Amino acid sequence: MSLVLPSELVADRVVPTLRAMLARRLHERGATQQAIAGHLGVSQAAVSNYLGGFDGEPLVAEHPDAQATVDRIARGLDDGDLDGYDALAELIGLVRTLEDRGPVCELHEREMPALRGLGCDLCVRGVDSEAERERAVLASVRTAARRLAAGDVASLVPNVGTNVGEALPGAAAATDVAAIPGRIYTMAGRVEVPANPEFGASKHVATAVLAAAAVDPSVRGAVNVATDDALLRRARDRGLRTLAFDADYEERGEHLRERFGEAGVPDVAYHRGAFGVEPVAYVFGESAVDAADRVVALVGGDATE
Template sequence: MSLHLPSEIVVERVLPTIRVCLAGELANRGMTQQEVAEHIGVSQAAVSKYISGDVAVEERIEDHPLTAETVTRIAEGFASGHMDGYEALDELLALVRAFEDRGPVCELHEEAMPSLAGLGCDLCVRGTDERLAAERETLTDVRTAARILATAPGMATYVPNVGTNVGSALPGANDVSEVAAIPGRIYAVDGRVEIPANPEFGASRHVATVVLAAMAQDDGLRGAVNIATDDALLSTARARGLDPMEFDAEYDDRNQRLLDRFASRDVVPRVIYHSGAFGIEPITYVLGETAEDAARLAVSLLETVQEAE
């Protein structure tokens, strides 16, 4: 893996583009190239290239509305004499910080380091902290679980028409936004399981609802996978002593109904299911301490069913 610091992105691609934009704006306000050079800290020859367009720019920075707003404020301040270099630097630092906060710098950084994709990286803003580490671990958990499902023989037949998903919650999660899942769900295409995107927090309300209800009763259960309800798979779960729990398929107030059902049991079951309703496909949820744990249990149950056929 090639390491690229966010500061490299800023120095090599962001600041040069901002200088080009600022040079053009100052020139449009009647400043000479030498005056522009003195204001932005480059040579007159560099300003000449900036103004002539003989320099590459990063379009995502150049076209961003925050760039236009900041450049206009600085140009007006310099032209009127109401802004000095210190104040202009403050404006630029605020712009860079905004771009680093899940903005274009993050996009450029992910392109330079593909391993960052989907992490919702906050290194520039918050630095390394326990919460960030937990978020990364949770996203990794979902990616691992999704790969397990995608590579399991026969899993495509257990993907519902509405798609499958896999979710993993942050420790102590109490909101859908704290449960990571696959955006757009996982689908079966030509007998294969397709994962359309990297995991994100808040990507699946249905899986998150089940995970959060389970966590309210047992905070050790933070992962879940949903698959099509199948009598043979449920029988296999019963044979293993997992005691699947049936619940009402309706979406209205599902969280509270699940909370009530879980509270009626001493132990939250690892397999819960519904038989569908009007417009609602029968779905089974397999729970685990992690999403990976849930995925491995789902695949294990599937393999037993396949062996018995």
């Protein structure tokens, strides 16, 4: 029996087909061959070949998940809603779908007929669930940061900067909370996100998220913004719960857990500052995206509760 690895089929047949599909979608949206080559990481000659009639593997090209994902990536790259990292994550997720008893399995059985009828699960056996959870949290924080950048929230960014974080289920330490390294800041009135999220990147947001999750495990996301009376008023008008806490506590995490334990986890927790401490509010949500959407909504953006 010849030994053919599934990864060989992915590299030789699946990836070229997906690149050709993506090249055509981008071309249909008006992208130049040079721009397409930059997105795909291939030469302009390869793009010309993709556009000139390269059909690839029909099992992949005609698969509905492949078509939907390629359309989504092309639209995101063209509109600027996706960066290269996000597009890569989408493609990796798609390949996993195609491997899970999908076209890759059929291709593999063609190359190795002895696999037929065995219910082979070589490609999906032993998926690391912990790694999957970490990827999901990182993706949530990336999306939340983009929504803050697109929303009209620059006026709420404190001098110390804003951050958005999300904790893993059962998080116990700051290293279990993903946030933006270096914090989110403003430049020329625009919100700038300096880097992709990492675990352990923000002690302050992590402290608030961990305190909230310790009392209510469903609350795992938070955004810190400047304490603003208008924002607090709009929050109360919308029926959101606000809670003041003391900025002067050295052990802020313990203080927040105590306050949350007494009154429940609020939608917005805030302090009025102290000597050398800027007034800051934490807007909470079930995820980083929920918290970011709440901030955007409270300043009159398009996101909804």
